[in-house]
C-alpha cells in the first residue's frame with residue numbers, strides 16, 4: 001500500500017453507535033492512563049480470571065528481553081477454557097458448532113456436530129486420561145499436530161494443556177518436508193493426525209504426508225490417527241501407529257483428570273513461523289499472560305456478549321486459529337464455529353450460508369478472502385441474510401481501502417464495527433485495533449486504528465525516535481505485554497537478535513513499516529524485511545530460496561514479493577541455473593512443483609525467471625531490493641554497494657523478455 005493514497009481524513013460512524021460516545025481524545029486519555037503503570041493495569045484485568053495461586057510479581061523485567069508475566073502464579077489453560085466456564089453456568093451452552101465439508105446440492109452441510117461446554121470438557125478429560133495413562137505423556141513434552149479442523153482436535157489441544165504438555169500445530173497445507181523439519185526441532189515423541197480431510201470435493205491424505213515426514217524423525221514413537229474420512233487403504237506401521245477410536249474404547253465416559261498446576265510462564269505451545277532465514281522459528285507462548293491478553297482483547301475488540309455466535313475463518317495452523325478460534329472464544333464462554341472445506345466450494349457462498357444458518361454476530365476473516373469475494377460479485381451475498389452481524393474484523397495483511405469499503409457495504413450493511421486488527425504470531429494477541437467493547441473512535445477505511453490500552457506501540461525512525469504524522473517508519477512496541485512470546489524455541493540468541501536489536505534503545509521490532517496519521521491512527525503498510533504475506537500466510541523468501549537451491553538444476557535463487565490484486569502479494573523467483581541446464585517452460589513447471597512439495601502450495605512462486613547473474617553487494621549478499629524495483633518499475637535507489645551493475649540489466653532483460661512473451665500470446 002502506498003501511504004500517500006490512504007484516506008487519513010475519512011471518518012465513519014456506524015448508525016448503531018449513535019447512543020454511545022465516539023471520541024478520539026477520550027480513548028487516548030484512557031490509553032495514556034493505562035501506560036502510566038502497565039503492571040497495575042494488566043493486574044487489574046488478571047483479577048477477573050480465577051488462579052490456582054495468585055502471582056508474587058506482575059512482571060519480571062529483571063532480565064530483558066526475557067520478560068515473565070504473573071510470576072509465581074499457577075493456572076491451567078484447559079481449566080480456564082472449560083472448568084471455569086462450567087462453574088459460570090455454561091454447562092449446556094454450545095461451545096463448538098462444527099460443519100464438515102461434504103455439502104449437498106442445496107449447499108447444506110451433510111454433517112454437523114454441536115459440542116456443549118460439558119461435551120468438550122468430558123472429551124478433553126478422556127483424551128487427557130488416555131495421553132497420560134496410555135502413552136505416558138509428561139509435563140513439558142511437545143506433541144505435534146497435523147490435523148484438519150475437526151472437534152477432536154480442539155479436545156486434543158485442550159487435553160494437552162490440561163496435563164501440562166505443550167503443542168506444536170503444523171498447518172495441514174504444509175508439505176511432509178516442512179512437517180519433518182518442525183517435528184525434528186520440537187523433538188516430538190507423539191504426532192497426532194487424521195487419515196484425511198475434505199477440501200473442494202477431494203480427499204487430502206494427511207496420514208501419507210505424516211508417514212513421509214516421520215521417516216526423517218527418529219524421536220517419533222507414536223502416531224495417533226483420527227479417522228475423519230474412513231480411508232481403508234492407509235499404511236499402518238505396527239507398534240507405532242494407533243487409531244484414536246481404538247485408544248479411547250476402554251477409557252471411561254466420565255473420567256476426571258485434575259488439571260496440572262502450571263506456572264504462569266510455563267509453555268502452552270510453540271508455533272513455527274517464518275522469518276528472514278531459511279529456518280522457521282518456534283515461537284514459544286506462555287499460559288498466564290496469554291490467557292489474560294486474550295481475555296481482554298476478546299472483550300475490547302470483539303465486544304463479546306453471552307449470546308454471540310463467533311465465526312473466525314482462520315485455520316488452527318496459524319496464530320489467528322490458536323488465539324481467536326480456540327482459546328479466546330473459550331475463555332470468554334462463547335459459541336464459535338469451525339468448518340471444514342473452502343470458502344468458495346461448492347459455491348462462493350459457503351461462508352454466507354454459515355452466517356445465515358447460525359445467526360453469526362461476530363465475523364473475523366482475511367483481506368485476501370474479501371478481495372476474492374469482490375471478484376465473485378455481490379449476488380452471492382444477497383442470497384443470504386447477514387443482518388445478524390455486529391462485528392466484522394480482518395487480520396493477516398493490510399486491507400486496501402477499496403476492499404474495506406466493499407465489505408463494509410456488502411457484508412456489514414454499513415453498520416458494523418469493522419477493524420483491521422494488527423498483530424503477529426509473536427505478539428500472541430491483537431495489539432492495534434478498534435475496541436468497540438471498550439471505547440469508540442470513528443472507523444477509517446483500511447486503518448488499524450490505535451494501539452489498545454496497555455500496549456505502547458508506535459512508529460519510529462532508525463534511531464527509535466517517534467516519527468511525526470505522515471512519515472513512514474518502523475512499527476515497534478516499547479514495553480512488554482501479556483501474551484508476548486517468551487523466546488524462540490531452543491534459540492534465545494535469535495530471539496534477541498530478531499526482535500530486540502534493531503534500534504540503539506531496547507524496542508520490540510515488528511518487521512513492519514507503518515505510518516501514523518494526524519489523529520494518531522496507525523496504518524501498517526507491509527513488511528520491511530524479507531518476509532512475505534501471501535494470501536495472509538506468512539512465508540520467508542529465504543525459505544523458498546533454500547528450497548529452490550536444493551533442486552539439482554539451480555545454482556542460485558532470489559525470491560521477492562510482487563503485489564497481487566487478490567493475494568496481496570505473491571512470490572516471484574529469479575533463478576541462476578547450473579551448467580548443463582537450460583531455461584525452458586518445463587523447467588519452470590518443475591521448479592514450481594518442487595517448491596510446492598518442499599514447503600507447500602502457499603510458497604509456490606507465481607513466476608520464475610532465469611537469469612545468468614543476480615545483483616549482489618560486494619560482500620556477496622543478494623540485493624532483493626533492486627530486483628523488486630525492476631519488477632515494480634520503480635527507481636533503483638542507492639546502488640553504491642552493488643558489485644556488478646550489469647546484473648541489474650540482466651534482471652531487467654529476463655523480466656522484459658517474459659512480458660513480451662505474454663503480450664505476444
Ligand code: 6R9
Nearest residue numbers: 395396397398420421422423424425524538
Ligand atoms: C496475526 C498474523 C504477522 C504479520 C505482521 C504484518 C501482517 C497482520 C495485519 C497485518 C496489516 C493487519 N499483518 N495483521 N498487516 N494489517 N491487520 O497475521 O500473524 O502470520 O505472524 O503475521 O502479518 O506484516 O507483521 P503472522
